[in-house]
Amino acid sequence: MKNKKPKFAFFDFTDCEGCQLQIVNLNTVLVELLEHIEIVNFREATSERRNDYDVAVVEGSVSTPHDIERLVKIRRQAKTIVALGACATIGGVNAVKNLNPPGIAQHRVYGDKGKNFETLPVKPIDCFIKVDYYIQGCPVHLNEVAEVFKCILAGKKYDMPNYPVCMECKMNENVCLYQKGQDCLGPVTRAGCGSWCINNNNICYSCRGLVDNPAVDAQRDILDKYGLKLDEMLAKFSLYSACGGEKYDQEIKKR
Amino acid sequence: MERYVKISKKDFYKWVDSLKKHGKVYAPKRKENTHVFRPIKDSSELDLNYISTILPPKKYYFPQKESLLKFSIKPFETAKAIQKFEEFVLFGVHTCDLAGIQCMDVVFREDPLDPNYINRKDRMTTVGIECLKPCDKHASCVSMGNHVPRGGYDIMLTEIKGSYIIHLNSQKGEDILQGHSYIKKCTQADRNLLDSLRKNKERVFKEEFIGQLTEVYTVFSKLSESGVWDDVGKRCVGCGNCTTVCPTCYCFDVKDELDLNLNDGLRYRWWNSCQMDDFARVAGGEDFRPGRVSRQRHRYYRKFKYPIDKFNRYFCTGCGRCSRTCMAKINLTETVNDLIKEHRNVSIGI
Incomplete structure (x- = not known):
């Protein structure tokens, strides 16, 4: 055996x-x-x-x-x-x-x-x-x-979550970090961690990478709404995603 | 017992503390700058002065993740995952969320009945609380007709002059009120006060939509193609917050989880949402609702069109949570009003 x-x-x-x-x-x-x-x-x-x-x-x-x-x-x-x-x-x-x-x-x-x-x-x-x-x-x-x-x-396929961390974070009933003036990468980051960091009073740094189809235009609007800076967010984003960030970076900056 | 009774505010907290003999008490509790429904140990944790909780109380009768059945592969066997459902009291529910409960009831009691929902709901005693002033710019409860009690509760509390007037709506409601000498009959004067409070509310609470619901329905019937949807879809980040916090969103996905012995397992359901990228994707990779424009439109149609056709009931309660929580400032009242405006302009040929 x-x-x-x-x-x-x-x-x-x-x-x-x-x-x-x-x-x-x-x-x-x-x-x-x-x-x-x-x-x-x-x-x-x-x-x-x-x-x-x-x-x-x-x-x-x-x-x-x-x-x-x-x-x-x-x-x-x-x-x-x-x-x-x-x-x-x-x-x-x-x-x-x-x-x-x-x-x-x-x-x-x-x-x-x-x-x-x-x-x-x-x-x-x-x-x-x-x-x-x-x-x-x-x-x-x-x-x-x-x-x-x-x-x-x-012998099964693993269904990697393809929805953002917000989904899990809301289910955990955390107070949204944007409402507290912090820029969190949850809205564009692939979930599956159960909003681990936010549950523990940290922001999401996107260590799981982007969802397949992130809404870059909309993310830009969000930053505007909360008065947050694009550069600061991109800096956070590059902590983990400097490899994949190039395309995202260009898209978000082009408008 | 009389249909209307009252309790003075001095005795109120004593009564709240007595509720635990009817099961766990879930009530609004402060969390940072907002509120959440949580189990409370005693009335000191209760905070009835709240706008709306992050999640609606649906998490108690339709939990985020809920076990459905246990199974084993060899020998092939299945068994109920939950043997016993507990009695509980859902305390301090606003009228908008009561409307949400009634919507869920319509859905889950439709054939085939949903046994988990019904098992929980049947063990729930609901205590409503009436809002005396409008909460914030996000709510649309007046237009949806949910700023006043319209059933769905076992008892309803309305605060008037140092007392709560209690409307009794069921046997369960009677059970939690009985045996307390401080709960008194309502006098005619109390009833008159309640009537004038409601009349006053009609003045203070203003309609949020620029048209009546009949017009809203007509607009939705005609404007499935509109720049309004393009705009909403373009702004949407697809985070799914709007559907997670909605008291009438009931979609779920079912998954099987194997134990480490690779033979036994658990089937569970967990909240799922039309806002997710893969929600309408089927085998073969076809996606019936690609893009955020069609997904957002779908969410609205599940509030203002489809359930009216199917259940003769609007599935927006006016609680305002979706607008309050939206990352991208998508506001339900604005969307509905923009659609109404566009439709009126089209009708007069602008």
Whole structure:
């Protein structure tokens, strides 16, 4: 029976490894999951390093040519690829590098030796390989991780929410942050986190990326209504979405 | 018991505290700069001086997420998800929200009956409270006829001169009033006061729409194509706030959630809305209502046209929540009035 369990491996690229930590934080849920899966490679949690995996859970964005090589190799081995967390799904925080001219980051980090470290603009992993399941968020939300893993095991598609955080936030009956003079990215951000940050007195930073079809014109009106500044909002937006933000940025500025 | 009784404000809070023997009490409570319906431990948490709560009380008879059935795959079995529904008192409900309850009743009691709704609703005792002054510029309760009590409650409270006049509307209402010596009969003088209060309200509360409801209905019948809809749709950000906070929006989606043993699971429903991008998308990818213009128009038609044809009832209560909560300043009264104006102009050939 044991050898019929699908073999899972976890890999990290450009990221903080916090989403892998969330997997460990699954706690008893992880123990229950282990009834159905075998973990063969998970640097942060086990010492085993096998490469006969069926499902590869990939955390982090792509930022070097070596990353691309490694990622393509993982795709070749895995039957199923899961993008774990904001860096893997939308580029995440480290994509702020893209906002500066090329070379700046290398120089700041490595000084004169910067040119020895080849680097690329940060991109989410689906720019290079086909992704089968996405788990959004920074960090990923435990309930959603469990839900996606169950879908993988049941051979089901995971219906990623395609409605904004406002929907969940209203259901939680939070007082709207715009009414308190704060610009929150909830109206254009993909839900699924249960308005996690707003429930805890923070704004939404759009760590889950945009809904498929954000209303950029309308978002502009909202800022006008509440007397908020476009630049400030775009700055918040670029925290996580500097990769995907370009198009949004252009659309919102063109009027 | 008499149809009208009264309670002095001094005894009122004592009576509110007595209600917990009839079940959990849900009442308006302050939350930051606004209000929400919440369970209250005692009357000190109650705040009846409120405009409207973020969510309407529908969350108590049609919860945001509600278990429907438990199932297992092998062996294939299903069972009720909720064994026992609790008695509860919904306290301090404005007349607009009472209209919302009546709309939900029409929908969920239609064949096939919705057992979860009915189980909750049958265990609910509703205490209404009458508004004495208009709340804010967002409400349209006068035009919708809901600024005065029009049923849908077990008892209705109207504050007059240091007392609450109570209108008794049902046996459940009688049950929560009985056995309190401080609840007194109403005198003729009290009834006269109530009559003059209502007359005075007719002066203070002004119609929000520029036309009567009959005209509104006609306008909606004729103006499904209009620049008004283009404008509303263009401004809409698609956040779904308007439908989430609406006391008569009852759409839901049904989902199955597997347990970690991958054999047992739970089927639940949760609020869903015509404002969501995927709401009208079907297998094959076809979308019957693409774009925010048609989705916003649809929301309005579900208030001012379709339910009138189907149930002979307007599904806007005039509570004003959709306009109050809209991120993009889409205002229901403005939309309706713009449509009326356009229709009048078309009729006279401008």
